[in-house]
Amino acid sequence: MTPALRVQGVSHAFGKTQALRDVSLTVQPGRFVALLGVNGAGKSTLFSLVTRLYDNVSGTIEVCGHDVRRQPGPALARMGVVFQSRSLDMSLTIRQNLRYHAALQGIGRREAIKRGDWVLERVGLLDKGASKVATLSGGQVRRAEIARALMHDPTLLLLDEATVGLDLRSRADVVDTVRALAQGGEVGILWATHLFDEVRSDDDVVLLHKGEVLATDTASEIAGDSTLSDRFLELTGVDEREIAA
Amino acid sequence: MTPNRLGWQGHITALGGIVWREAIRFAQQRERFLSALVRPLVWLFIFAAGFRSVLGLSITPPYETYILYEVYVTPGLIAMIQLFNGMQSSLSMVYDRETGAMRTLLVSPYPRWFVLVSKLVAGVAVSILQVYAFLAIAWFWEIRPPPIGYLTLLPALVLSGLMLGAIGLLLSSTIKQLENFAGVMNFVIFPMFFASSALYPLWRLQESSELLYDICLFNPFTYAVELIRFALYAQVNWPAVGIVIAVTVAFLGAAIYAYDPSKGLVGRRRG
Numbered sequence: 001m002t003p004a005l006r007v008q009g010v011s012h013a014f015g016k017t018q019a020l021r022d023v024s025l026t027v028q029p030g031r032f033v034a035l036l037g038v039n040g041a042g043k044s045t046l047f048s049l050v051t052r053l054y055d056n057v058s059g060t061i062e063v064c065g066h067d068v069r070r071q072p073g074p075a076l077a078r079m080g081v082v083f084q085s086r087s088l089d090m091s092l093t094i095r096q097n098l099r100y101h102a103a104l105q106g107i108g109r110r111e112a113i114k115r116g117d118w119v120l121e122r123v124g125l126l127d128k129g130a131s132k133v134a135t136l137s138g139g140q141v142r143r144a145e146i147a148r149a150l151m152h153d154p155t156l157l158l159l160d161e162a163t164v165g166l167d168l169r170s171r172a173d174v175v176d177t178v179r180a181l182a183q184g185g186e187v188g189i190l191w192a193t194h195l196f197d198e199v200r201s202d203d204d205v206v207l208l209h210k211g212e213v214l215a216t217d218t219a220s221e222i223a224g225d226s227t228l229s230d231r232f233l234e235l236t237g238v239d240e241r242e243i244a245a
Numbered sequence: 246m247t248p249n250r251l252g253w254q255g256h257i258t259a260l261g262g263i264v265w266r267e268a269i270r271f272a273q274q275r276e277r278f279l280s281a282l283v284r285p286l287v288w289l290f291i292f293a294a295g296f297r298s299v300l301g302l303s304i305t306p307p308y309e310t311y312i313l314y315e316v317y318v319t320p321g322l323i324a325m326i327q328l329f330n331g332m333q334s335s336l337s338m339v340y341d342r343e344t345g346a347m348r349t350l351l352v353s354p355y356p357r358w359f360v361l362v363s364k365l366v367a368g369v370a371v372s373i374l375q376v377y378a379f380l381a382i383a384w385f386w387e388i389r390p391p392p393i394g395y396l397t398l399l400p401a402l403v404l405s406g407l408m409l410g411a412i413g414l415l416l417s418s419t420i421k422q423l424e425n426f427a428g429v430m431n432f433v434i435f436p437m438f439f440a441s442s443a444l445y446p447l448w449r450l451q452e453s454s455e456l457l458y459d460i461c462l463f464n465p466f467t468y469a470v471e472l473i474r475f476a477l478y479a480q481v482n483w484p485a486v487g488i489v490i491a492v493t494v495a496f497l498g499a500a501i502y503a504y505d506p507s508k509g510l511v512g513r514r515r516g
Contacts (some may be wrong), residue, residue: 073355092266
C-alpha cells in the first residue's frame, strides 16, 4: 500500500542552526502516528517542509507517492492540515470558512455545501455552521479546523499541536474526533504533540528530539517495561519539568 | 481529490473563492470602505478647492479646454485610492501571515504564482468598486468626464491596480512584522503620491526643480496617474501603458520569487 506520508532522510537548517537531521518516518492510511517531542524538537519545521511552506533541500517527502518538491499540486491536494496557530478567518462563519477552503482546493459551491454538512457532522458541529468563528470556544475552533482540513477528502491529515491551549475536556474531544477518523481506514494521521497522555499504547510513535528521530515504533514497544514519558526522559536526558510544560 | 480539480476549472473556482472572500471582508469592513472614500473626497473638497485659485493650468492633453484644479486632481485621487488599497491588501497579507491565515492560502494545491495573482486580482476588484463610488460622488462636485470615459477607465484601473497591488505584494514578502509596515506606509505611500503628477502637472514641477521633475519621471505612480487621466477622457497614453505593464511584470515576478519556498525570502524565515 502506498504510504499516506513517507519522509526519507530529511534535514533542514536555519542558517547555522540545524533544525532537522536525517529525519525519516512513514504514515500509513488508517494509522494514527504521534510525532512526539518537546517544544523546539523540530515538529513544526517538519510540518512546514511537508506542507511546502519551506523547501526541503535534502531527502525526500512523498504524500501518497507524490514528491512534494516535484509534484507539489497533487501532493498538497491529498493533504489536510491543522496548523499550530489558528488559521480560520474569525470574521467569517464556519460554513463560509469551509466554502473558502473548498474553493482553494478547486471544489465548487454546490459540492462544498454538501461536503460541508458532512464534515461538520463528523466533528460534531453541524448546528454551529452558521456561527461566526469569533463566537466559538477554543475546542470548537479546533474541531472546525479539522472539519476544514477534511473538506477535500485528504488521505493524509497533519495536526500540529492541535490541542494546545484547550481545557481537558476539549482536548479529549479533539483527540477522540481525530482517532475516529483514522479508524475509518482511509486517512493517515500525523499528530504532533508534546503531551504524552494523548498517546495510546498501540499508536505508532516517532520520538523527535533536537531535530533527530530517537525511536520509531508503537508506544508500548518504545516504553518497554517503563512508561512512555520515563522512556523519553531516559532517551533524551531532558528535565521532567520540560515535558510537563 | 480527483485530478480534474487541478485543471483549469479548479483554477477558476480557486480564483472565484479568493475574490469572494475579499469581497465579503470588504463588505464587513464598513470603516475601511468609508475611509477609502473619505480620504480622496477630503482632498477633492478641501485641498483642491483651496488650490483652485493658486494653480493655473494650461491646456494640456487629454484636456481640450481650460479645466478646474478639481478636474486635474481627480485622476491622481483615483490612483491614490488604488495605491492605498494595494498597500492595504499587502498589509492584510502581513497580518494573515502573522495570524497563520496565510498558510491556508499557501497550502492550496495550485501553483503559488496563481494563488498570489488571484489575491492580487481580488484586491484590484475591491479598489475598482471604491473608485466608481468615489466618481459617483465626485459627479455631484462637477467632476464630469465624458460618459464613455467611465467605461474606458475600467481597463486602465485594472492595469494600474495590478501594478500598485504588485508593489504591495512584494513589500508584504519583505516585511517580517506588522509594526514595520507603518514605516513602509510612510516611506512608500507619501513619497509615491507627492512625487508624481497626481497633484501638479510635471511641467509646473520642472519650472521649480529639475531634480524633483526627474524623480517624478522615475516614479511608476506618475504613469498610473497619467494612464488613468487619459483613459478617463477615452484616450490612451501608450508610454504609460507600457511602463505600467513593465513595472507590474517586474514587481509581480519579484513577489512570486520571494514567496516561492525554494527560492524566496518567506520560506527561508523561521516560524
